Amino acid sequence: MDKRRVRNNIRKLRFHHDEMTQEQLAEKVGVTRQTIIAIEQGKYSPSLELAFRVALVFGVPLEEVFSYTFDDDSAKTA
């Protein structure tokens, strides 16, 4: 089975949105700051609904926030 994992660009997107804090993002999507931290660190994969809510806050498509890639960043193809 492929060793893939959910990765995200939340840290980068927060930076590009006036350095939005984790607390502000958490409030906007209706979760705790600890959940945002866990998602950012790749320790928790959010539900599809929460993932869409995060993408909506940043005004970008889902794929720009989350990606499903191989553990090693080698150029493997699906």
Next chain:
Amino acid sequence: MSYQEKNITVSLVSTLLILGYYLVNVFQMYQDGGLVAARVFRLWAIVIVAGIIVNIVSSILTNIVLSIVHAIKTRTEEEERFIEDERDKLIGLNGMRVSYIMFSIGVLLAMLTFVFGQPPLVMFSLIIFFSLVAEIVGDISQIYRYRRGF
């Protein structure tokens, strides 16, 4: 430490205290000459009622104390967001699963003592003991998950 973590920690400490009270009483009974039905069932009732009351009261007190601490820290009347999100729910469900498995094993072990010729009071004492241990293990597993991220 998040609000949920603090709540679970308070629950863990209160369950540990109840377990301590229970064990002290059981050992006292053994020192007095063995398990006595009336005392065992009274202890059962005390532990169950105390477990329910202590959990409710400690949860309310934790809420009040955390709100006061938050108000003092931020010096505003703005309420802190004590919300339970999807991650909290998943961690809670996992903790319940761990508790359930632990309690099932405990009940099985308690039944085995009965099968091997021990008096029924030993089985009853072990069932309440394992119900407390199951709650403690469930709380610890939740705290572990919170510390780890998920």
